[in-house]
Amino acid sequence: MLSNLVMCQQDYKQTIEAEFTDYLNTIVNMEFEKSVEYIVPEFFDVVPKSQVIMMMQQGVKSKLMETEILNPQILKIDNAVKIDGKYYVLLTYSSEMKIRFFGIEDETKYEKSSRLSMTKGYLEDTFGSDNVYYNDEKDRFDIQSVKDVYAISENGQDNWRFLVIEKDQKMIIDHVLPTEISEKL
Numbered sequence: 001m002l003s004n005l006v007m008c009q010q011d012y013k014q015t016i017e018a019e020f021t022d023y024l025n026t027i028v029n030m031e032f033e034k035s036v037e038y039i040v041p042e043f044f045d046v047v048p049k050s051q052v053i054m055m056m057q058q059g060v061k062s063k064l065m066e067t068e069i070l071n072p073q074i075l076k077i078d079n080a081v082k083i084d085g086k087y088y089v090l091l092t093y094s095s096e097m098k099i100r101f102f103g104i105e106d107e108t109k110y111e112k113s114s115r116l117s118m119t120k121g122y123l124e125d126t127f128g129s130d131n132v133y134y135n136d137e138k139d140r141f142d143i144q145s146v147k148d149v150y151a152i153s154e155n156g157q158d159n160w161r162f163l164v165i166e167k168d169q170k171m172i173i174d175h176v177l178p179t180e181i182s183e184k185l
Helices: 002-028 032-038 049-061 109-127 170-176
Strands: 065-077 081-083 086-101 132-135 140-153 161-164
Touching: 002 032, 002 065, 002 086, 002 140, 032 049, 049 065, 065 140, 086 109, 109 132, 109 140, 161 170
Parallel strands: none
Antiparallel strands: 065 086, 081 086, 086 140, 132 140, 140 161
């Protein structure tokens, strides 16, 4: 009986890993319409799906910046917790990002220095100062990103949907996650 429980536990974790990897690949490959299908539906009660897709597209098609996401990998998958008929699993993943911000035409050295300093401060607040490096030679920021994500499923076995935990999205977290989880974040 115990071996069946362990086997079942490994099966759902393998499914989460496969489905989350598919989700990450849609983002890396800029397939945004497909990527939103992996996001928990309740997220779109707060932010409409069309707006999420538009923001993703603008982020990569911006004339102000260029973003590249590399080497996404899952670092940890916790055990499932069942709350109010749904299963919740915390996972942690990492990825490398290369972000290049384009300056304004005729930008002075001082203006560029100020812009880069403010940008670095923002990125360090978001990703941690140890995870942000400005590559002067390539005129870009190299970032090591580590994020927590909740995988959520109705049956605890498949059809996992994901909510990336962002510290500035408390309203969304409170709407999607049960109080038992959101209070700990």
